Amino acid sequence: MSKEAVLAPLRYAWGYLKEISGENAYDRYLAVHARTHGDEVPMDRGEFYRWRQDEKFNNPGSRCP
């Protein structure tokens, strides 16, 4: 079995974890920001997460019992 065959699923799982946990949300924000508001200064990482967290929980959804 090639090294790639072992690594590829692991890399996939890691990528999935990062996506689903919101770990890389800031990187994505930077990309969108550069495209849409390229002339303005983006929030820094701390600012961005604080803003995102407040945003998320002040508009709560609900979960199943």
Added chain:
Amino acid sequence: MGNGLGRWAIWIGVAIFGAICWGVLALSRGETVNAAWLLFAALASYAIAYRFYARFIQTKVLETDDTRATPAERLNNGRDFEPMDRRVLFGHHFAAIAGAGPLVGPVLAAQMGFFPGTVWIIFGVILAGAVQDMTTLFFSMRRNGKTLGQMAREEIGPVGGVAALIAVLSIMVILLAVLALVVVNALAESPWGAFSLLMTLPIALFMGVYLRFLRPGRVLEVSLIGVGLLLLAIVGGGYIDASQYAEAWTFSGNQITFALIAYGFIASVLPVWVLLAPRDYLSTFMKIGTIALLAVGIALTLPVMQMPRATEFAFNGQGPVFAGSLFPFVFITIACGALSGFHALVASGTTPKLIQKESQVRFIGYGAMLMESFVAVMALIAACTLDPGVYFAMNAPPAALGDTVQSASQAVQGFGFSVSPETLQQTADNVGEDSIIGRTGGAPTLAVGISAIFSGLIGGAALQAFWYHFAIMFEALFILTTVDAGTRVGRFMIQDMLGNVYRPLGRTSWLPGNILASALIVGAWGYFLYVGVNDPLGGINQLFPLFGIANQLLAAVALTVGTTILIKMGKLKYVWVTLLPLAWDASVTLTASYLKIFSSDPRMGFFAQRSAAQEALANGELYGTAQSAEDVQQIITNSTVDGILSVLFALLIIIIIADAMRVWAGLIRGRKQPVMSEAPWEESHLDVDGNARDREPVGAGSGSRGGYRSDE
């Protein structure tokens, strides 16, 4: 893509295999049935349902259109509207719908044997639950993510809208009370459990500070640290339990009740980053991890079901765990996992704003619900692999069992099962508890089942006590997360209503409004919790049916809205897709309500119970398992409140359905023009995989590699 014949051969194979599994479950005359048959019957049925029925709903009934831009694409603001990769969204949606419900309901329903619960979980999800989730998701998506309440108001009318709002708020109160009751029953008199759970508070505080100030947004890192600390807390609980401090960490049910009420209030008032957000991460990781471990555990150890296929309680309605026979009470007790109205709130709030492509409602709406159903199947297996004698000694009302293993053993004899006092003591010793008698609520039973399965996998008998408390912690943790989040949702709803009376009260950032609304919602569920903990007849026994009825009431709202929209879409031909589940749900819920209101059997009807208790009080006698005249008075009050709630729920269902039928009749006779609030068609610029032609969607892998960007 292979030849058509080959693919058909595979599906016919799956169908035959599934039929064989069902045959073994239903008919095998052997002593016991292996859990594998149940597992495979479920998986084969899900596969066929997803491939054929969900596809039929998608292409023929809803006619999803991938050239049409979803709200995530049209209204993309990088916040609540954002096209999200379907696999990532599936995870989020699943985490949002799967709480403690699918774990508790099946455990309680196990008193009727494993077969009734299995049939309802699997067929219920295929024909009702997943259909409700998928259609609600689709209809909300077509309306820019409107909530269920808004859709009810716009598609049916103001009466249906108000009824839906009341339904949502009352289910929230009952739900939070029942869940908190499960936690109280799991932690009372258990120093090990109480210590480990209390440790989650400092852990959450630490994570909150870490995430907000020290290393902002490093979610994976902090969750890993959190889970590590959590495992340490469980180990620490074991030391406490064996030490001289055990006494100091032993709390009564009422102490835990008041702690929970205070905690719920504080968590609702505080900013979310302090407790709620870190707890949310922690419980999500624990949830997914434990469910995965349970699946692996069952698949590898293949336990044998000890519970009979169906017990006599399924037919005579005399079961000690909850009163009532198979119809309608299996269908009320198992909500999540088969059909849960609560999902309609998730499917009509957050998720529809994140979908990339219309056709994905099948994967996300139908698929995630199948997965939750599978969780319910595993919970049922875990409960049914226990010795039935142990099961009944844990789940009958404490007052009926007495305080000792001897009295419990005799009581179990009375239920028609047998268990020796030694076995009961041995089971308690194995899991590191003083006693397992009357530990109602489902969580402890499930924890004993899980610990047996896990210790068969890792660590053997030596680790069973650790696994038991691991399972208790895991259940308590995410029940508390639901209590936090649910209290907050309830608080926002109350503030929304109060804002109509006095405007500043509606502002969620205004502290007096925040405190008032938090106190109201916590007070409401706190009342039912306190009453449940002190209920002489057993709180779960009394409250769980109400909870089930409230949940199915919400499902009736969702299915009624769905049916109305299908008629408006000109899909009268296919209206049975939502109408049949609605008819079933309504008949189940109304039959249960009818029995709870009008039955002359005091064990069943709330008002019959009230009169019987009153009569006993008048004659100076005790009633049922009451110990004193105050207990009898308590029973009278409780049955009155519960009876009135039953009447309210039944009336709500009747009002909503009757109001909708008026609308249906108008539409079908052509007296009314269908007015739909669907957002207009706009062309999509995302390709069929959801990848942007000209922009990068959130979380999508690059299409050519079909995976995630590994890093940087």
